[in-house]
Amino acid sequence: xxxxxxxxxxxxxxLPSVFKHTLLDKYVxxxxxxxxxxxxxVVYLDGYAGxxxxxxxxxxxxxxxxxxxxxxxxxxxxxxxxxxxxxDPESARALGDVVGEYVAKGVTALAHRGDVQDVLxxxxxSAVGCPLFAFLDPCGLGLPFDRMSSLLNGERKKDWxxxxxxxxxxxxxxxxxxxxxxxxxxxxxLRRMDDAVGGRWWREHFAGGVNDxxxxxxxxxxxxxxxxxxxxxxxxVPVRRAPTHKPVYDLCPAPGSVEARN
Ligand SMILES: C[S@@+](CC[C@H](N)C(=O)[O-])C[C@H]1O[C@@H](n2cnc3c(N)ncnc32)[C@H](O)[C@@H]1O
Numbered sequence: 300x301x302x303x304x305x306x307x308x309x310x311x312x313x314l315p316s317v318f319k320h321t322l323l324d325k326y327v328x329x330x331x332x333x334x335x336x337x338x339x340x341v342v343y344l345d346g347y348a349g350x351x352x353x354x355x356x357x358x359x360x361x362x363x364x365x366x367x368x369x370x371x372x373x374x375x376x377x378x379x380x381x382x383x384x385x386x387d388p389e390s391a392r393a394l395g396d397v398v399g400e401y402v403a404k405g406v407t408a409l410a411h412r413g414d415v416q417d418v419l420x421x422x423x424x425s426a427v428g429c430p431l432f433a434f435l436d437p438c439g440l441g442l443p444f445d446r447m448s449s450l451l452n453g454e455r456k457k458d459w460x461x462x463x464x465x466x467x468x469x470x471x472x473x474x475x476x477x478x479x480x481x482x483x484x485x486x487x488x489l490r491r492m493d494d495a496v497g498g499r500w501w502r503e504h505f506a507g508g509v510n511d512x513x514x515x516x517x518x519x520x521x522x523x524x525x526x527x528x529x530x531x532x533x534x535x536v537p538v539r540r541a542p543t544h545k546p547v548y549d550l551c552p553a554p555g556s557v558e559a560r561n
Contacts, residue, residue, distance in 0.1 A: 351397030
């Protein structure tokens with residue numbers, strides 16, 4: 300289950316967000332500029348968008364991309380279609396306000412309040428014939444494995460136009476849920492992890508308790524299974540709160556994909 304991000308999270312950008320936002324800033328405009336140069340159109344999904352902007356006024360993931368979309372449309376006529384999804388009502392309200400500001404400036408963008416899974420089919424349908432970039436940044440577990448792999452097969456299986464993902468794979472969630480294997484068992488929680496990683500295979504790694512090797516084995520197993528199921532290549536980049544801390548997530552770019560962890 301993906302969990303929420305409250306007022307403290309949105310007070311200002313914390314260190315683990317700097318890396319993923321820098322990747323968005325540096326990579327997504329290049330991806331759009333290069334892959335969108337033929338059809339002059341790209342589709343972008345921020346499936347766990349949050350509030351769009353921090354309380355201190357700093358752009359968060361949604362506003363960063365809205366700024367790029369506005370700039371590329373005005374400078375080179377590249378048309379972006381942006382989808383932003385947020386489940387929490389308060390965050391969705393704030394996100395809607397930020398998206399509205401850019402829609403008023405001519406950006407084509409939709410803010411949806413609800414589950415990211417509500418919009419996946421619409422996003423894929425609107426991206427037929429053009430590049431698609433998706434940023435999936437849950438606080439906890441993300442899309443079910445089967446939903447994610449079916450999304451990356453079908454229409455998006457083709458080499459061109461390309462599909463790339465930046466995925467936050469939460470290691471904090473893996474550690475926490477891994478503790479249920481030998482500790483106080485919550486079957487529903489264990490099954491949510493089964494759904495997220497594509498089966499019960501991960502549980503055996505925690506038979507000896509929660510440790511770094513078990514967490515690494517889950518990341519490796521997930522990457523291998525997702526690559527096998529979709530033909531995409533995932534690269535896991537560990538992201539920490541501080542140099543001496545354990546990684547909070549892997550950021551996973553998938554070209555046909557990009558991957559990240561926290
Ligand atoms: C880590 S925060 C997003 C941060 C944002 N991407 C950024 O970098 O500025 C994750 C967000 O996902 C939202 N969320 C959780 N489950 C969701 C779901 N199933 N569909 C859409 N949003 C969800 C949470 O409410 C939370 O605001």
